[in-house]
Amino acid sequence: MAAQRMRDGRPVIWSPQPAQARFMQRTENEVLYGGAAGGGKSDALVIEALRQVEIPHYRGLIIRKTFPQLRELIDKTMRYYKPVFPKARYNSSTHCWTFPSGAKIYFGSLNHAQDRYNYQGQAYDFIGFDELTHFTWEEYSYLLSRNRPNGPDTRVYTRATANPGGIGHGWVKARFVSPAPPGTRMVQMVKAKAPDGREIMQRRTRIFIPSTVFDNAALLENDPGYLGTLAALPEAEKKALLYGDWDSFTGQVFTEWKNDPAHYDDQRWTHVIRPFRIPGHWKIWRGYDFGYSKPFSVGWYAADEEGRLYRIRELYGCTGTPNEGIKADPVKQARMIREAEENDPMLRGRTILGVADPAIFNESQGESIAAMQEKSPNFLHWAPGDHTRLAGKMQFHYRLAFQADGRPMLQVFNTCKHFIRTIPNLVYSESNVEDIDTDQEDHIYDECRYVLMENPLSPPRTEPVQPMPDDPLELGKKARFFRV
Missing domain, CATH: 3.30.420.280 (Nucleotidyltransferase; domain 5)
Incomplete structure (x- = not known):
């Protein structure tokens, strides 16, 4: 978070908290960070995009579902990028930061499925998705095809943040959350056939790094009431946004569902x-x-x-x-x-x-x-x-x-x-x-x-009293995980 500390005689503009550091240290092709509100997801994403701005041909893309949702991210970059790179320039027409080296970080949106073709022919060494569950699998997978190098010596990878809920909840959960315990690297071998008939095997890796408001000490110190705000939400939202519960989320249609x-x-x-x-x-x-x-x-x-x-x-x-x-x-x-x-x-x-x-x-x-x-x-x-x-x-x-x-x-x-x-x-x-x-x-x-x-039914006349579940935080501590 932003701070007034000094290091080597210079002001510290931003430094990662432990969960943010775990996210930013990962080397997998794809990393999902978050799962609950208040974990410092957006800050970590816009800072991660800076990793290669000393390379002239580096191109990064930070994307949200709609452009109005990007404003908060762009505001963050004004606070963080300009003090560190005084000569960097932001073009509000192209929504692009240009750095002294010539490197660029673009901000984009994908409001409709066909908008993904606006990125056709583009190449981005880094792509950062903010609130990945707002995107469909088709949108995400298409943009993955744009994640490729613009020149030698760049690292090509994708990062994403998310809370439970949204149209992409199902595929995001299936890709990052369900297959393995949080913090477990998942390895996928993919096969392609060359024009000469040779089979080429490629190794793809991904991982889920969870975070909650409890990982954001700076936020809790600056706004102690935020924890109470999350705790006071309706039960489904509370489970999702306070505890990062992927089985309960805002907008879920069939909240009655129970698999026990x-x-x-x-x-x-x-x-x-x-x-x-x-x-x-x-x-x-x-x-x-x-x-x-x-x-x-x-x-x-x-x-x-x-x-x-x-x-x-x-x-x-x-x-x-x-x-x-x-x-x-x-x-x-x-x-x-x-x-x-x-x-x-x-x-x-x-x-x-x-x-x-x-x-x-x-x-x-x-x-x-x-x-x-x-x-x-x-x-x-x-x-x-x-x-x-x-x-x-x-x-x-x-x-x-x-x-x-x-x-x-x-x-x-x-x-x-x-x-x-x-x-x-x-x-x-x-x-x-x-x-x-x-x-x-x-x-x-x-x-x-x-x-x-x-086989139509009439509405049930009474609502039975269901047994109260344990506190979700305690359930998280007791949980056992299995590879599937």
């Missing part, structure tokens, strides 16, 4: 349970959301005598890259669906009721997807689902609500990994605040919604 392995067997106070044998007389539903360049999703649901639904199996057409489809045509998808049913003892030989996105019945451009699949050798019959968005969303809320006995009316086998990954991460739309943001990975949500609308 301690209750997998008794099936109380959890939405995720262990698989069990489905009785032969239970009705089976199959939900379907078609996708080609985006993932397609199929979910199978069993309905018990009380009307409770269980998601017992899923088929998700994703490459492994967030929200990227496998580009299987409708007939191939029909074959994959039929094979899944024939190979599953719970589904083989059962009467299955299929309900799908009504868009697959559209014949405006020729034969519909539904007709193709019905005529295919792997005959599939679908009924058009009810696409009423807000009513479908409310059915989700009614189903996820815990009943007086501690059980919800929708539970998911723990083998349905993609449902468990995507549904809790859905956030609200900024343009339609009652609905989810449809730019997310919402394909499982859609196919499940069609099944729920075929």
